[in-house]
Amino acid sequence: MNISQIFENISQLLYIRGDKSYRVQSYQRVADIIGQLTHSIEAENEISYLSEMLETGQLRTIKGIGDSAISVITDLLQKGTSNLYEELKLEVGTEVLELLKVRGIGIKMATQLYRHAKIHSLSDLRLALSSNRLKEIKGLGTRKIQSIETSLNYLEIVKNLRPLGIIRPIADRIVSKLKGQPGVEKIEITGEVRRGEEMVSQLELLLIGSPDNVARVLKDHLKDQVINATNISGTINQFPVVIHFTNLTSMAWDWIVTTGPEDHVQQLSIPGSDLSTEREIYLLSGLPYIAPELRRTTEFANPIEDKLPHLVELTDIRSDLHMHTNWSDGLNTIQEMVNQAKSLGYSHISITDHSKSSVVANGLDPNRLRKQIEEVRIVNNRTDGITVLAGSEVDILKNGDLDYDDELLAELDIVIASIHSNFELSESQMTQRIIRAIENPFTMMIGHPTGRLLGSRPGYAFDLPAILDVAADCEVALEINASINRLDLEPDSVILAKQKGVQLSVNTDAHSLPDLQQMKWGITVARRGWLEPSDIINTLTLDQFFDWKNGRQQSLE
Incomplete structure (x- = not known):
């Protein structure tokens, strides 16, 4: 739960509803203050950090955080929501806030679209674009509408993706939690996250161990678990997670396969006998080891055919x-x-x-x-x-x-x-x-x-x-x-x-x-x-x- 984001949502929903500007600004100010307070705090520690500040009275001493804000913060920390937020969600709806992600739509334009054009969501916006209704909106010329459509196209493409910098730390925390646990012999990050894709569709791990033990260790973290003989799937923060299971003799090949992408794997020779490292498998295909970040063929480079670079390392900086x-x-x-x-x-x-x-x-x-x-x-x-x-x-x-x-x-x-x-x-x-x-x-x-x-x-x-x-x-x-x-x-x-x-x-x-x-x-x-x-x-x-x-x-x- 991101407390700062909730206060920003409240501020924006109050604006769209038509509340007084001083009230809108006061909630935005609290959002900014909490954002600064928690900027360097891990997301999973935010609740305990703010709870301690609330209990010790520190929050009350901060200029800009008044009694009404303290009441909302208390409800959020104790109940996970607040009466005001629930009231606004029911009356205005939170889908309208998605409009603010579209380039060219600020809070004033979102309010205008909501009140006068009955555009309450991105799907409503898509329908309005398809029917040319945006031309009727004051302040929206041809170029602005084109910009809005381009931005909406992008948002629809990345709807279910998350930035690498958000998902990789989650993967690292899972690995840290599972390492050393009974029934877990080896665990590695794989898939899009290992390749370093900027936006990823799921978090994948490869593991030698017991599915039942892994499910037990992650029961409070991995939601909606589905367990079978080859993998466990579930979600963390509503983002898909897949844990693949393998054995010691198949680990190297399975790591290559799950790292992908498929068109890269298809260019390699499937090992006829068990090989213990990825390097050995690449050598079997007559290739040098190809770093996970390079395992993709583009218009400009092919790791299978081109001379591989001596890649930069963080320690070179x-x-x-x-x-x-x-x-x-x-x-x-x-x-x-x-x-x-x-x-x-x-x-x-x-x-x-x-x-x-x-x-x-x-x-x-x-x-x-x-x-x-x-x-x-x-x-x-x-x-x-x-x-x-x-x-x-x-x-x-x-x-x-x-x-x-x-x-x-x-x-x-x-x-x-x-x-x-x-x-x-x-x-x-x-x-x-x-x-x-x-x-x-x-x-x-x-x-x-x-x-x-x-x-x-x-x-x-x-x-x-x-x-x-x-x-x-x-x-x-x-x-x-x-x-x-x-x-x-x-x-x-x-x-x-x-x-x-x-x-x-x-x-x-x-x-x-x-x-x-x-x-x-x-x-x-x-x-x-x-x-x-x-x-x-x-x-x-x-x-x-x-x-x-x-x-x-x-x-x-």
Whole structure:
């Protein structure tokens, strides 16, 4: 149960129902407060954490959490729901909140659709699109309707999928819980999760052991259990889980088969005798060992036919060049982010808060940025063992200009140019917008290049090959954003970028201390994109990084 999300739902449902704005805002404020309080808490520990804060009276001391909010929190913690939430679900319905996942539909438009067009759900929206009823809605022109339809198409495709960064930790917890249990000899993660797919349809494990013992150990975690001789199926948080059973002699082959995908497995020779490792099975097929992330054939790469790369490892990464602090929309101070990055073994990092046009993210105007640069220099001078660079994630404006003037950009160690608005431009307009930003001599990297949000927003349309050609000419890197909600670029685009000679940069885009741990998800994408350490600027030493930076600037002069 996500308490912060429930308060946000209540706020949005109150708005749609037509309640007073102060009441709507008060519940949204509580949602934000609880979200910040629990940001670094594991989901399974959220209830106990908030319960303790409630019992000790700490929640009551927080500005913005009044008596009505305390009452709702108490009900949620004790009963799993509240009278107000149940009232709103009955009166308004929660399906209408799904409309807010559609690009181009904010709370005001969702309310208009709900009240005046009787569109209460995504299925209602699909019917309205099919019958051309959206043209009758004030404020919806042809381009906006096209954007809504594109977004809805995406949501329908990913409806039953979940991001890897959400499901893999669940898999790790199950493995940890089962290891060492009586009747469990060996357990491995398999399937889409093992391959590192960005969005997965189910969680699969391969296990040597007793189905009955496994079912007993997981009885409080795995719901709707169905047990048979070869597997146990069920759900965790309403997400499908399948536990396959095997034996020691078949383990290696079964691991390959369950890892998949099927078209890859079909290209291998089925072992005539029992082989104990995957490597032996690949050798039998006349192949080197193929890492799980590469077990897919794409338009650009075939692991069966092509020379395999020496894939990048998490341990190759020396820097994280994209992160935010409480100067903009992050939760922690510069010093706190630096200390955490140092504990992760990085040699250098870059502080890259938002620029002035990102008003919703508390972006820095020129005066604040100059003050932050001074603060970064101070923190760098007083912190041994790591170098702190002053940077900025600078908005790419609608016409392709950057959000700061050249004089200010010249003061920064690193400039990441990113799009945060005007997603509905045509493909040609968006392509020219990004190209113009790349051609700015101060741009060193394009952040989260497609703008996608996994499970909620598709990337905007642009001509990727054309952009990669310009990026290669201008020696501008493209980011693999490691945030579990982005993983942007996606692997096929990464392969194409590498083939065109474009450097990549894997960064967490961290907004808090725990977010700095997300580098591993970006490395998974990099591996699926056939990247080697030399393809990624984060593997450079600090001196090598400045050689790269200075070299590209000289080549552009």
